[in-house]
Amino acid sequence: MGVKKRRPLEGVRIADLTWLLAGAGGPRLLASLGAEVIRIEWRDRLDFLRYMPPFASKRKRVQHLSSIGGHVSAFRTKEVSEKAGAMDLTGLDAGKIQSVNRGGYFNDINAGKYGISLNMKAPQGRELFKKLVAVSDVVVEAFTAETMQKWGLGYDTLKAIKPDIIYMQQPGWGYKGPYVKYASYGPIAQAVSGLTEQSGLPAPHPPAGWGFSYMDWSGAYYCAMTILMALYSKKRTGKGQYLDCSQVEPGIGMTGTAVLDHAVNGRHYQRTGNRSPYTPAAPHGAYPCAGQGAEKGRWIAIAVTSEEEWQALVRVMGNPDWTAQERFASLAERIKHQDELDRLVSAWTQEREPFGLQERLQAAGVPAGVCQTAQDRIERDPQLKHLNWLLPLEHAEIGTWPIKDIPFHFATGQVSQGGPTDRAAPCYAEDNEYVYKELLGLSQTEMDAFQDEGVI
């Protein structure tokens, strides 16, 4: 109908003082919905992800960099770390890090955002920040708990500047409570919430935990969710609010069934490996597949939850005699004899190539899926390709790279990870011109002075 597509969060501006994934991932999601997210950074303590591999290797100099803050894009990581207070680079080879703008992971986590440099430790920097607050809807930060107070930028101050401001604080363990100073990263939040203990083979195996920071992503989700709830409330009531978030509590919220099992039945959680703890199912696990070289070490997950699926599996296996044995005659019997069942199913799967097997099992109606690697998802998975899960977005210094798009598809609204900037992550200070001049009305002379004085 030729109607202009609207972004759901059009007109919402977010001052983003977060970092890493648990913090910076939340505003990323809000950018995908159309919020104008302004990521605030300072060179003396940059986001670790700017130094973290992998790096875009192909050097690409972009003409317009000189006009948008070439002084900082030329800033090499080594200089940054020598300057003061930056990350302990002991474990990294600083020589390999060519620039703070080349980190691939940072590029993904900050796609769709604007980026400015601002020294919050300088009084003038904080005055500039207040100007930004006056034209923002949301301030979100993940500093240690007292930082904003210490800077004279607590909720009361922010509210005095912008009465309907939404202020979200996300120290690891929350602001209220005796653990206010404690540190949290994804693995810590996973460990304390119970999620680590719930992952892995039964004792005496130790917990396997998580091979990525699930609670960083979850921290990001709940950051976005909380801000969205508050934005909705503000739309309906006109009021802003203060939100005290932690990285651990969303993890606790995902352990509710185990908490209840203990409250009601006095039972302690026991790990079950890949076996289904509460839905009767067998076989249910990861089974080894055939493969040589790079294809060695492949596994397929099979989850049989009904008689019908079991019969289908038996047919795909070619009705071997053992399936007719009494001990596999019912789901209850199969669960009772899972060790033997797993051994027999493994003996069958390990002669077979994983993706062919997946196709045959699925065609027969058996829930099954290869334990996919990143390479599988990026290069082979036809469904993800069909869904356009990776979005090519341009970055001013490293060029165009695939960025993980958000998984929700809107029929009418314009929603994608490019956000209002329609690009990947900002270079350090890339949008100083736009923010300081256009939004805050600074002159070139004022900008130059702030730059010389180490404020921006």
Add this chain to the structure above:
Amino acid sequence: MDGFLFDVKVLELADEKGEFCGKLLAGAGADVLKIEPPGGQATREIGPFYHDQVHPERSLFFWHYNFGKRGITLDIESPPGTALLKQLIAEADVLIDTQPLGTLEKLGLDWNALQALNPRLTYVVLSPFGSSGPWRDYKATDLVHLALGGQMMCCGYSPTDDGSYDTPPIAPQMWHAYHIAGNQTFIATVGALIGREMTEVGEMIELPIHQAVSVCTEIDVPHWIYGQTPCYRQTGRHAQPAVGPEVQFPTKDGRYAIILPNPFPGGYETLVGFLESKGKAGDLNAEHYKEPKNRRGRVFAEHFADIQAACVADFDMEDIWHEAQELGIPWSPIRLPEENPDDIQWQTRATFSQVEHPELGESYTYTGAPMLPNQCAWRQGPRAPLIGEHNRTVFCEQLGLSAEELADLQNKGIV
């Protein structure tokens, strides 16, 4: 205090794929009405159960994931059921649908029809793989999603010395594919509700769980994109291109603790000082190790891990981590979920709440708000609905059926 979503009405036609999202919307203050088939939703068969009694009103899974919702029963595929569903849709803000693809379409309720019925409706479709594409009809479970999504290849135990694995990839329990999808569905849904304030019209949102799960890993994807480098799973820590230092250590009481390297300047020295204060720094104070360059590489990493392990082994899991955290050392116990309600931090923040089950004459500890709101309330009850608990309220008081008409529908098995 009002909830955040105090005036939002949600209809839920969902099983385990969408119940978590509905629970979060209810927690945030929305009025979530769960529509179950007569006899109850199949998720009532998922354990564990109250006193191990396998019974549709005794599923603790159902209790947890349907907390704070109201519930009715309705055979939406019967003509009178479809008509009642339409009346409900006309008054709703959000409809969450995880039914097999095409279920509503067959009832004449495709997106166009839904829009005609209620232009302000946000219609949210959660399906395993999406409504089109080569895997559209694949069957999935939590386990299968975590396999295809990449979580399993990141999680598990370290390889043996020759680089091969003698343990399978691990799918962390429990129900995380649906947590991941539910969280992202919440984001999309509330985003659409905010957009509606501007456009005055609703939205259709599709969320393929496979895609939602596939984007929820960390560095494996960038490592492949930027360097074609695979990542390898290892016990209790990030999958990485190479096996890294251990961070998870057994405690004296047979449990485990985790110590992460503090990435800030001085973080290493603080940890060594702390180990020293326990008489457990080994030879780390030797001049040789004061040079950062002598602390690189695998040999030192293993040595350092051994020293930390020896310290942790001397203490019970809950013993010294507070002292370490006070110094800024990221150290924590690896707890069981049920150990958290006793922690003073969560008691201070009211992270858990007591929920009454009047029909049982009991109250139980539930997980509560995922953060601490100050000007809005997170929902504190009621417990999950009994089967058809709100049939009378909804069908008679809201939709205007007489008691006789409701009884008639009940007799026909429609509610």
